[in-house]
Amino acid sequence: MPELHRPDRSDRFDDELLGLDPADPEARxxxxxLDRMQRQRPAFTVEGYLDGVSHFADSANRAEGSRRWGAVLVVGLLLAVAAFLVWEAFVFVVTTWL
Structure with missing residues (x-):
């Protein structure tokens, strides 16, 4: 009788990790x-860019210590630059209309 496919189990245990215990937390x-490292992402599309952002967020959530603070710093700098650009555009539009 064939084993039913469980969504929480990686297919890697059937192919590349044959012999390892799928119930072992370290093996999982x-x-x-390995699934994250070999994931195929769409390139040069909105979905690809959003997938990159979600990959960065997932990695930042798993990070600890200085790597986490580095991710927080990168996000903070990006938000500061975006706020500055929005403010400059707003000032340009207001001064152009006056």
């Missing part, structure tokens, strides 16, 4: 890592 974490 390694399979998830």
């Amino acid at each position: 974490a390694f399979a998830e890592h």
